[in-house]
Amino acid sequence: MLLCLAAHTAGAQDMGIDKKTIDCGRTGFMIPVTAKFEIRNKATRPLTITKVRTDCGCTQAELPKGSLAPGEKFTLKLTYDAHILGHYIKQAAIYTDDSDTPTFIKMQGVVVAEAEDYSGNYPYNMGGLLTDIDHIEFTDVNKGERPQVVINIMNNTGGRVQPNIQHLPDYLTAEVKPETLESGRHGQLTLTLNSEGIHDYGLTQTSVYLAGKLGDKINADSELPVSVLLLPDMSKFKGTAKHTAPQMQLSANVINLGLIDGKQKKAETIIIQNVGKSLLKISSIQMFTSGVKLILGKRELKPGESTKLKVMADCDELLKARQTPRILMITNDPEQAKVTIDINVK
Numbered sequence: 001m002l003l004c005l006a007a008h009t010a011g012a013q014d015m016g017i018d019k020k021t022i023d024c025g026r027t028g029f030m031i032p033v034t035a036k037f038e039i040r041n042k043a044t045r046p047l048t049i050t051k052v053r054t055d056c057g058c059t060q061a062e063l064p065k066g067s068l069a070p071g072e073k074f075t076l077k078l079t080y081d082a083h084i085l086g087h088y089i090k091q092a093a094i095y096t097d098d099s100d101t102p103t104f105i106k107m108q109g110v111v112v113a114e115a116e117d118y119s120g121n122y123p124y125n126m127g128g129l130l131t132d133i134d135h136i137e138f139t140d141v142n143k144g145e146r147p148q149v150v151i152n153i154m155n156n157t158g159g160r161v162q163p164n165i166q167h168l169p170d171y172l173t174a175e176v177k178p179e180t181l182e183s184g185r186h187g188q189l190t191l192t193l194n195s196e197g198i199h200d201y202g203l204t205q206t207s208v209y210l211a212g213k214l215g216d217k218i219n220a221d222s223e224l225p226v227s228v229l230l231l232p233d234m235s236k237f238k239g240t241a242k243h244t245a246p247q248m249q250l251s252a253n254v255i256n257l258g259l260i261d262g263k264q265k266k267a268e269t270i271i272i273q274n275v276g277k278s279l280l281k282i283s284s285i286q287m288f289t290s291g292v293k294l295i296l297g298k299r300e301l302k303p304g305e306s307t308k309l310k311v312m313a314d315c316d317e318l319l320k321a322r323q324t325p326r327i328l329m330i331t332n333d334p335e336q337a338k339v340t341i342d343i344n345v346k
Contacts, residue, residue, distance in 0.1 A: 007112050014043035019104065024109035025178035025187050027082055027244035033106035036160070036180070041068040048097045052076070058083060059090045059107075083109045085332075104316060109178065121152065126210045126222040128157035135206075135225045135322040138193045140338070142231055151189040151224075153210075155181040161212035163189055165224075169206050171197030172226070179225030195230060202330045204228040227288060231336050232330055244265045246303075248333045250341070256313045258346040270309045270341065274301035276333070284330040285309075292319030292325065292343065311343070318345045 022035040041047040047068045052061035053286050062077040093102035094247040122130030132152040141147055153176075155161050161181050165174040176189045189210075198204050206226050209218040216222075251271040258265065274280035280301040285294060287334045297307035311327065318325050325343035333339075 012229075014041065014047055015094065015096065015103050016040040016042045017103065018102065019179070021106045021108065022180060023178045024080075024107055025185075026112050029085060029111055029113055030082060032079050032081050033107075033109060034077050034182075036182075037078070037105050038073065038078045039076055040073045041070055044070050044100065046070070049076075050093050050095045052092050052096055054092045055090060055100070059092065061092055066236050067092075076105070078107050080107060080109075082115045084109050085113060085161075089102070093099075093237070113181045117154065122154050122156075125156070126224075126237065127212060127216075128155070129161065129163060129210055129212055129222075130154040130156050131210065133224075136191060136227070137323070138226075138228045140229060140231055141193065141195050141198075143195055143198075143233060145193075145195050146194075147193050149209075151191070152186065153181070153187040153189055155183050155212075157212060158183050162214065163187065164211050164214055165189065165211045166211050166216070166218055167206075168208055169197075171195070171228075172208070174208075191226075193228060195228075198228055198230045200284075201230050201232045203286040203288065203328050204230065205288075206209055227323065229338070232283075244277045245335075246274055246278050246280035246331075246333050248280055248331055248336050248339060249273045250339070251273045253340070254308070254342045254344060255311055256346070257311075257313050257318075257345075258344075266315060267310065267312045270311065271306055272340070273306035273311055277303055279332075280305075281332045282329050284328070285331070286328045288320060288326040288328065289321040290325050291315075292327070294327065311341075313343065313345070315345050318343065 015280045018038040024035055027033040049063050052062055052063055058081045060079050064074045069076060078092055080088065087137040089106060089108045091104060093104055095102050122133050124131045124134040130153065136146050136149050153163055162179060163176045168174060169193050173192045174189060176187060178187050178214045181187050201318060208224050208226055209222045210224060211222065255268045257268065282299045285296055293312045295310040301307060325345065327341040331337060333340060
């Protein structure tokens with residue numbers, strides 16, 4: 001009956017509902033889940049909700065009593081008893097004294113065998129939204145791929161929030177489930193990378209910001225640094241014989257800085273040598289974090305040639321970094337198109 005009436009909702013124009021469908025995400029078996037719908041009387045006269053008819057006895061409605069003054073807002077609650085495992089969609093029809101045509105609302109989600117316990121797994125506090133990560137990395141991405149990173153979040157604000165990501169670049173999209181989080185509830189925010197939107201091979205970095213509602217001001221506490229490592233197109237190397245290709249050799253692939261053997265060490269030099277048979281090209285050299293300065297002698301090395309890479313670091317700055325300090329090089333060595341050098345700071 002409810003589905004048949006859904007086509008006639010246009011007549012109920014005096015009720016404004018912020019969101020008619022609420023995704024409640026995952027909930028445990030036999031644990032009731034509640035969706036809260038924000039409703040406003042848009043009419044110029046008082047409005048009374050006469051009844052709310054749900055589509056089954058497993059869903060109960062809770063609504064305010066009495067009439068609503070013009071412009072007044074109220075919350076209507078739908079609670080599903082979660083007695084059946086799997087995905088659910090529950091619908092309800094709201095009737096008022098102003099119209100015989102109902103307005104429809106809907107809650108949906110999934111009931112799992114056991115409620116997931118994320119307590120203690122949220123070490124980062126971003127304005128009352130607790131998360132399990134404080135930076136995002138898309139590593140070893142090939143052109144055309146669409147990898148995802150999932151951020152688990154918990155609402156620790158004491159009120160209701162609508163988590164979202166602000167300052168998204170055009171190559172990232174975000175989806176949050178559930179769309180609304182009550183205090184103490186958890187959800188997931190999924191970031192999807194469209195690698196076709198990245199134009200340069202190597203490292204691309206930006207920052208996005210986690211917010212509890214649209215329009216929140218951004219600040220350093222809610223910052224999520226984002227790194228994308230796009231690998232070069234290796235198809236150009238197909239058919240290249242190993243004995244004729246360039247080959248990079250490093251004197252070390254880890255740099256240890258900081259207090260070592262009682263002495264402060266803030267610089268290190270690595271020797272880069274081409275032990276291959278053709279010209280070695282270092283097309284890109286970048287750092288994953290701030291606090292590092294690099295001096296590279298040469299970007300192109302003939303067979304047998306070598307050069308120096310001097311790495312100078314502000315150790316105090318590196319210790320504050322959220323990401324692991326690393327140096328990235330993109331080369332034309334078919335066996336080492338991507339070369340990383342880790343920096344340990346103690």
